[in-house]
Amino acid sequence: MEEVLKFLKDAGVYYLATAEGDQPRVRPFGTVHIFEGKLYIQTGKVKAVSKQIQANPKVEICAFKDGKWLRVSGELVRDDRREAKESMLEAYPMLKGRYSADDDNTEVLYFKDAAATFSSFTEAPRTVTF
Numbered sequence: 001m002e003e004v005l006k007f008l009k010d011a012g013v014y015y016l017a018t019a020e021g022d023q024p025r026v027r028p029f030g031t032v033h034i035f036e037g038k039l040y041i042q043t044g045k046v047k048a049v050s051k052q053i054q055a056n057p058k059v060e061i062c063a064f065k066d067g068k069w070l071r072v073s074g075e076l077v078r079d080d081r082r083e084a085k086e087s088m089l090e091a092y093p094m095l096k097g098r099y100s101a102d103d104d105n106t107e108v109l110y111f112k113d114a115a116a117t118f119s120s121f122t123e124a125p126r127t128v129t130f
């Protein structure tokens, strides 16, 4: 999981795919954080992406860096605990202007049953699960 965190942070941006009915939706994301041994991302409950995840928690993310790409598929689980939100906001202090652990909007979610596959044009794909 540390390796996945590092790749996503080094890439700077990853793309988060959700499903809205039979229509895939994808958008750039950046937040990624490990808390209590789980890989978390952050969003706002008001966003369409949040509503899509609540309706169907199966997601996939993809990032690319230095000729390698990473795909992480799994389910996202909302964690409404204050300490989980605090931990994310401490990792991304710039979010504190728009989000707080006590507002009704801030949402953090962790990956459950995740499979992360590292790929490149030169090496065989390698999958880790967490």
Ligand SMILES: Cc1cc2nc3c(=O)[nH]c(=O)nc-3n(C[C@H](O)[C@H](O)[C@H](O)COP(=O)(O)O)c2cc1C
Binding pocket: 013, 025, 027, 028, 029, 030, 031, 042, 043, 044, 047, 048, 049, 050
């Ligand atoms: C580089 C970059 C990183 C971003 N990271 C996040 C993020 O971590 N969480 C988030 O909620 N929005 C993030 N955004 C904004 C979302 O991409 C944007 O709100 C998007 O419209 C959300 O998807 P939706 O319109 O389907 O709800 C980021 C945007 C950019 C350009």
